[in-house]
Amino acid sequence: MAHAFGLLFSGDPETWGIIGRSLIFSGLATFFSLIPGIPLGIFMAWKGSKPRRALATFIHAISALPTVVIGLFIYSLISRSGPLGGAGFLYAPAGVVIGQFFLATPLVASVTYAGVSRLDTRFKETLVTLGASPWLEFCATMREAKTTMLTSAVLSFGRVIGEVGVSTMLGGNIRGFTRTMTTAIALDAAKGEFEQALSLGLVLLIISVVINTAANRLADHA
């Protein structure tokens, strides 16, 4: 354990590279996932019509899919032998970010959906009565459900930074390129280097605590 801390604070550039890569890949994936995820969630929550409820069920179902399944789908798309193979995304950072994006988006949509559904129905009715355009309605809902959006971002960041299936399958765990905290932990544990693995595990724990604390603070102020 002492050795684990030592590794961390000795400023080993490889370890810090791994940590930085994890944060950047997962940060980007989360950021991009908010763009379609939030509108999708709001759209699902607005009216309780049948197709929308079906969509919501579908989104809930995917947000519970194991990461390796998502990884497999994306793999078949971005492999050279797949339809999007020409871009060379597989075994590159782009592959990891794309995979994590598809992991995060349904989760963002689900959480947004749940949050917006809880808003007072009179809120929406008032907007409609006042003759708000759908766009204005959308913006007003976003403002009203700020905390929800934040929660969805934190939750999906938490999911993608802690996942190992997509990162391994699409990134290939390439040293200095696509190796992230979780794939490094898996590799270290596989090699029996538990101290190294443990030190990265500690970092993940710290990140998780920091992010959740910050999110709680922000939610209190929002």
Next chain:
Amino acid sequence: MKSRISIIFMIAAGLVLGTVPSAWSQNQRIKLATTTSTEQSGLLAWMLPVFEKQSGYKVDVIAVGTGASLKIAENGDCDIVLVHARSLEDAFMAAGYGSERRDVMYNDFIVLGPENDPAGIRNAGSAIEAFSRIAGKKAVFVSRGDNSGTHVKEKEVWQAAKIIPAGSWYKEAGQGMAQVILMAGQMGSYTLADRATWLAVKKQSPDLAILFEKDPVLLNPYGIITVSPEKWPSVNVAGAKALMDFFTGPTGKGLIESYKIGGEQCFFLSI
């Protein structure tokens, strides 16, 4: 608050876009799919920095099993493979996926087991006999179970011994070499391992020992194959060729011969 978050994301995006352009373009990078043994033994970490410095290429190592490496190559997702299962390599070449194959080096497989050797394989006359004794005693045996080169060799030995390994004593782990050695150590069971990975992880598995070795059947030759640009025009032909020349040229050979773990040479040059 909103602006603060967007600034953080802009910085993150800027970092990625700013620092990674070289990483996103493919031609200075070579994707090498290889077995877990070359990576976990530390050989690649010993050799590749020299190549990268010399050539200016960056080598991305995807360490999976031999079967998976060749599959990745078939799908056009790597430029070159370094593997060890001649039968699979020949099939790969015959199917036209490889443009050139060269012998690189060899090491050997060893049968590991608990010190007290419950199946009594220490004095077996051959690998086939050792395997037969393990099966006869139903002593626990951990198999890679992942179609890796080691797994392919293991299956060849079972086949030669006319045994179909099955039952509760035969555990298929589906994991890399180092992991399987650790598992075998924890479970007090037998396994087939390559010598280099064993040397690399032996201190984490104090309960295991080499119980059988030095049968010519257990030789483990490694081959390097460049992926055919006729199948996949996207492959880095020049990079793959440079890496192949490095591994089979004087600098690479010198590095292979001089790589030692705990004073023991791990890989030997192909004759």
